[in-house]
Amino acid sequence: MEVPSGFLLGGVKRDVGVGLLFSETRCSVAGVFTRNTLRAAPVEYSEEVCSRGRARGVIVNSGHANALTGEEGMQDVLRMADGASRLFGVPDDEVLVCSTGVIGERPPVDRILKLAEEVWESRMGSDPEHVRAFNEAIMTTDTREKVSSYSGGDWCLLGVAKGAGMIHPRMSTMLAFLITDVRAASHDLQPVLRDAVEDTFNMISVDADESTNDTVLLMANGASGLEVGRDVPESEFEKAVRKVCEDLAREIARDGEGSTKLLEVEVRGARSRKEARRAARAVVSSNLVKAALFGEDPNWGRVGAAIGAARVDVDPSSLKIIFESSEGRVVTYDGGPVKFDEEEAARILSDREVRIVVDLGVGDESARAWGCDLTYDYVKINAEYRT
Amino acid sequence: MEVPSGFLLGGVKRDVGVGLLFSETRCSVAGVFTRNTLRAAPVEYSEEVCSRGRARGVIVNSGHANALTGEEGMQDVLRMADGASRLFGVPDDEVLVCSTGVIGERPPVDRILKLAEEVWESRMGSDPEHVRAFNEAIMTTDTREKVSSYSGGDWCLLGVAKGAGMIHPRMSTMLAFLITDVRAASHDLQPVLRDAVEDTFNMISVDADESTNDTVLLMANGASGLEVGRDVPESEFEKAVRKVCEDLAREIARDGEGSTKLLEVEVRGARSRKEARRAARAVVSSNLVKAALFGEDPNWGRVGAAIGAARVDVDPSSLKIIFESSEGRVVTYDGGPVKFDEEEAARILSDREVRIVVDLGVGDESARAWGCDLTYDYVKINAEYRT
Numbered sequence: 001m002e003v004p005s006g007f008l009l010g011g012v013k014r015d016v017g018v019g020l021l022f023s024e025t026r027c028s029v030a031g032v033f034t035r036n037t038l039r040a041a042p043v044e045y046s047e048e049v050c051s052r053g054r055a056r057g058v059i060v061n062s063g064h065a066n067a068l069t070g071e072e073g074m075q076d077v078l079r080m081a082d083g084a085s086r087l088f089g090v091p092d093d094e095v096l097v098c099s100t101g102v103i104g105e106r107p108p109v110d111r112i113l114k115l116a117e118e119v120w121e122s123r124m125g126s127d128p129e130h131v132r133a134f135n136e137a138i139m140t141t142d143t144r145e146k147v148s149s150y151s152g153g154d155w156c157l158l159g160v161a162k163g164a165g166m167i168h169p170r171m172s173t174m175l176a177f178l179i180t181d182v183r184a185a186s187h188d189l190q191p192v193l194r195d196a197v198e199d200t201f202n203m204i205s206v207d208a209d210e211s212t213n214d215t216v217l218l219m220a221n222g223a224s225g226l227e228v229g230r231d232v233p234e235s236e237f238e239k240a241v242r243k244v245c246e247d248l249a250r251e252i253a254r255d256g257e258g259s260t261k262l263l264e265v266e267v268r269g270a271r272s273r274k275e276a277r278r279a280a281r282a283v284v285s286s287n288l289v290k291a292a293l294f295g296e297d298p299n300w301g302r303v304g305a306a307i308g309a310a311r312v313d314v315d316p317s318s319l320k321i322i323f324e325s326s327e328g329r330v331v332t333y334d335g336g337p338v339k340f341d342e343e344e345a346a347r348i349l350s351d352r353e354v355r356i357v358v359d360l361g362v363g364d365e366s367a368r369a370w371g372c373d374l375t376y377d378y379v380k381i382n383a384e385y386r387t
Numbered sequence: 388m389e390v391p392s393g394f395l396l397g398g399v400k401r402d403v404g405v406g407l408l409f410s411e412t413r414c415s416v417a418g419v420f421t422r423n424t425l426r427a428a429p430v431e432y433s434e435e436v437c438s439r440g441r442a443r444g445v446i447v448n449s450g451h452a453n454a455l456t457g458e459e460g461m462q463d464v465l466r467m468a469d470g471a472s473r474l475f476g477v478p479d480d481e482v483l484v485c486s487t488g489v490i491g492e493r494p495p496v497d498r499i500l501k502l503a504e505e506v507w508e509s510r511m512g513s514d515p516e517h518v519r520a521f522n523e524a525i526m527t528t529d530t531r532e533k534v535s536s537y538s539g540g541d542w543c544l545l546g547v548a549k550g551a552g553m554i555h556p557r558m559s560t561m562l563a564f565l566i567t568d569v570r571a572a573s574h575d576l577q578p579v580l581r582d583a584v585e586d587t588f589n590m591i592s593v594d595a596d597e598s599t600n601d602t603v604l605l606m607a608n609g610a611s612g613l614e615v616g617r618d619v620p621e622s623e624f625e626k627a628v629r630k631v632c633e634d635l636a637r638e639i640a641r642d643g644e645g646s647t648k649l650l651e652v653e654v655r656g657a658r659s660r661k662e663a664r665r666a667a668r669a670v671v672s673s674n675l676v677k678a679a680l681f682g683e684d685p686n687w688g689r690v691g692a693a694i695g696a697a698r699v700d701v702d703p704s705s706l707k708i709i710f711e712s713s714e715g716r717v718v719t720y721d722g723g724p725v726k727f728d729e730e731e732a733a734r735i736l737s738d739r740e741v742r743i744v745v746d747l748g749v750g751d752e753s754a755r756a757w758g759c760d761l762t763y764d765y766v767k768i769n770a771e772y773r774t
Contacts, residue, residue, distance in 0.1 A: 038695030038703060068691055068703055070723050103688030104724040210696050287674065287761075288769055295770030301490030304455050308425030309597050316425060316455055336457050337491040374674075374770075379763050382675055383682030 001149050002156045003126040004181035006223030009160075010123035010130050011137025016101075016108060017062035018115040019137040020124065021177060022088055027219040029055040029096070030189035032197040034214035040067035041074045042097040043213060045081070049096050053186030055219060056094040058177065059084035061112045062138050062162070063101040065173065067212035076109050083113035087120040098215050100140055100162065100173040131160060138162045138175060141381075144255055148247030150240040152232060155182045155224040159244035163252040173213035174201065176248055178241065182232050183222030192238050193218045200245035203277065203369040204253045205285040216245075253370035258377025262353045263293055267307075268366040269320075269359040275312040276360075276367035282310035283356060283369070290374035293354060298323045298345035300332035303356060318361025325351035388536050389543045390513040391568035393610030396547075397510035397517050398524025403488075403495060404449035405502040406524040407511065408564060409475055414606040416442040416483070417576035419584045421601035427454035428461045429484040430600055432468070436483050440573030442606060443481040445564065446471035448499045449525050449549070450488040452560065454599035463496050470500035474507040485602050487527055487549065487560040518547060525549045525562060528768075531642055535634030537627040539619060542569045542611040546631035550639040560600035561588065563635055565628065569619055570609030579625050580605045587632035590664065590756040591640045592672040603632075640757035645764025649740045650680055654694075655753040656707075656746040662699040663747075667756035669697035670743060677761035680741060685710045685732040687719035690743060705748025712738035 003009070011019035031050035033043050049055055059080055066073045077097050085092035099107055123133060135145045139162050146161040163174030178193075197216050218241065220228075228237045254262040265283045270276035283289055286306040292299035300321040307314060321333040327348045330340045348354070390396070398406035418437035420430050436442055446467055453460045464484050472479035486494055510520060522532045526549050533548040550561030565580075584603050605628065607615075615624045641649040652670045657663035670676055673693040679686035687708040694701060708720040714735045717727045735741070 035698060036692065036695035037698050037701055038691055038706075068688070068706075068720070068724070070704060103691060104720070212692055212695055287765075291766055291769030294766065297770070301455070304425055304490060305423065305599055308423035308599055311422060311424050314424055317457060319425075319455075333455070333491070337455070374766055376763055376766050378674075379678055379681065379761055379766055382678030383684070383761075 001128050001131060001147060002151055003131060004156050004158055004179050004223065006181060006221045007179050008124040008126055009134040010119045010125065011134040012115050012119050012123060013137045014115065016064065016112060016115065017137035017139065018112050018119060019060040019134040020084070020116060020119050021058040021134065021179065022124065023056055023219060023221040025221050025223060027055050027221045028053060028184055028186040028189055030186060030193040030218045032193055032216045034210045034212065036210045036212050038068060038212050040065055040099060040213045041069060041077045042066055042099045043215060045074065045077045046096045046098065046215060049093060052093065054094055055096050056090040057084060057088045058096040058098065058217065059116060060098040060138050060175065061107050062140050064099060064105040064107040065101045065103045065213050066099040066107050067103045069104065069106050072106060076107050079109045080112060084116060087116060096217060098175050100138065100175055100213055103212060135160050135162070141257065142255055146248050146251040148244045150243055152236065152240065155180065155226045155232060157240045157244055159248050161248040161252060164255040164257055173211045174252060176201065176216040178218040178244060180220045181222065181224040182220055182226050182228050182237065184220045184228040188228065189218055189220060192241050196242040196245040200242065200249040203281065203367070204249045205281060205369065205371045250370055253372055256372035257381045258375040259372030260375060261293055261373045263371045263373065264355045264368060266355065266357045266366065266368045267360065268357065269361045269363055270365040271313040271363040273365045273367060276365045279307050279310045279312045279358065279360065280367045280369035282306045283358065284371035287374055290371065293349065294373035294375050296346055296349040298330060298332055298349060303358060304333065307358060312360065313362050315361040320359040320361070322357040323348055324355045324357065325349070325353060327351050388515050388518060388534060389538055390518060390545055391543050391566050391610065393568060393608045394566050395511040395513055396521040397506045397512065398521040399502050399506050399510060400524045401502065403451065403499060403502065404524040404526065405499050405506060406447040406521040407471070407503060407506050408445040408521065408566070409511065410443055410606060410608040412608050412610060414442050414608040415440060415571055415573040415576055417573060417580040417605045419580055419603045421597045421599065423597045423599050425455060425599050427452055427486060427600045428456060428464045429453055429486045430602060432461065432464045433483045433485065433602060436480060439480065441481055442483050443477040444471060444475045445483040445485065445604065446503060447485040447525050447562065448494050449527050451486060451492040451494040452488045452490045452600050453486040453494050454490045456491065456493050459493060463494050466496045467499060471503060474503060483604060485562050487525065487562055487600055490599060522547050528644065529642055533635050533638040535631045537630055539623065539627065542613045542619060543567065544627045544631055546635050548635040548639060551642040551644055560598045561639060563588065563603040565605040565631060567607045568609065568611040569607055569613050569615050569624065571607045571615040575615065576605055576607060579628050583629040583632040587629065587636040590668065590754070591636045592668060592756065592758045637757055640759055643759035644768045645762040646759030647762060648680055648760045650758045650760065651742045651755060653742065653744045653753065653755045654747065655744065656748045656750055657752040658700040658750040660752045660754060663752045663754035666694050666697045666699045666745065666747065667754045669693045670745065671756040671758035674761055677758065680736065681760035681762050683733055683736040685717060685719055685736060690745060691720065694745060699747065700749045702748040707746040707748070709744040710735055711742045711744065712736070712740060714738050
């Protein structure tokens, strides 16, 4: 894991978690934010910063989402931005703010800024341990770190994320931070990030919903001296962003609450890309499919019902439903039910990563989505935790 | 429970279940069918019968859904219709056919017709026991009967339904049969049924999806001599249909797999009826809300997140979130988080029927939806059953 030139990260986790991300030079910045209509105050604020296209740093806290906190919540965001800008020595309109945690609770700003000061003074750096500390600081119910990187030789891209569905009462959120040392204009970054998010983070389903705080940021500081479109092909940069987003999205899906398996659903042969996406999301979000996966049952009927319920165009006489994993591949429906070896199918589904491939048989478009199984632990985690 | 004049019902449950419903005179008929794009053969067939507006009887089987069975599936439907028409002594284009059970399996038509013959010869009638036998015959994973009736004095309406979500592998479906002895034209019945279904059956969520076989039929034989619009006010008839549909829909929600509680969600203060419906469905379908309900946790943050994720217009400064049951009522959010008594809230949520009332604070429209909690048994039932 390589940290892009000119970036420093750090974090600390005590009663609350605080992470800082800083670039020695000004960055172009792009952001994609939740479409939840009850967006948290830091989301409103950071979107505005992104709209101006430049940033120097980020302050993140975990523990308190600062969502549904009204005008006082926005005051708290402004105080966090102001505090971080003083530490960083940069204008406060170049500081991004993110929060994750309990909905309806204001962040303890004084405490957060005190911890931020400690991080800034003694814990910032660009080694793997700093990335890890930043990642740990922003975790809530995550059970594992989520880091991915791409190396372009003389430049690189690093992504760090948190997210495991919404688990504690009033807990939220997926946050992802992508940093790179190439140079790119903000208006060029935004569509690249938007498209990558659309096919990756927006295609994972743990709880099927966008939370109040979901945020993905991409910062490019140009410290490598290389520019996208001149030194780095646009297509390579797009591929790198997409690769890192997909890695992180898969890790979030895998870390779904109580999950034991990662599910990837690929829908092919769709009339349109939109229908392919809708069908893939429908399968990966289906409680019945998710529970069958936990039971390692190749239940193609539930896959078919979910596809049909997504109201996409599909031709039952050319529809195909296939289950596959590193253990093998079994066709369960091919224009009609197919007799298959139940033992072989059970072995395929016993793997930690299972793919369901669905061919709708009516076109050439495709899409993928990621999720996890529905387990006793999911219910336990979400039912038994008491405020 | 009163059976409308001129109707006979009966059923038997052995290796498969077979129910018959017959009117001594020709009925006007209306039907509302699943919008799942992979609709079962009997759905395609019965919709066509309904489009002609007249019917004399229904044959239903449980055990095999006849969905995703291709052209052979349609042959099976035609044979079932033909067999029943011979028993009934009526034209086969006046016989409706419904199936529920395992997706991808053709119904054993010979066996079904043999059982239908037995029902027809010795088990038809219009007593409560016949209604019960019909209901039992069409059950799959249902744990209780679902019957509701309305008496208008000299006329009545009876509804019988099955449905408990999709439970066994490849199992499907909600079926509901409404019969009445008033006279009404088919083109008058259809909008009444459509509107009632929209606000009742289409607002329940056990698995959040419409299955391949969902069907609601309304048959009016005029045997009471009373006509809607002349002897029976249209508004009374509409109210009766809506009442019976709502009762049955609630019973289906209550009978959700593994459920311990019925959840009713009422959304008020919405900008439009469409948004009210979308918000109510979002809350009742949220796994996080459902698991919190099982845990008897007044988790208003999850309700807020689900509302926001439904992308409806909402004003956080006038938003209200209330939990209530026969045990009391607790306001948890009212333009901001409200401190409430956790013990009182837990007592309210310990009831078998819980209501969540959400006021979006931006308009005058409202809607209700019904669902159930998400439990260990849901996962158990859906994960552990093996083909």
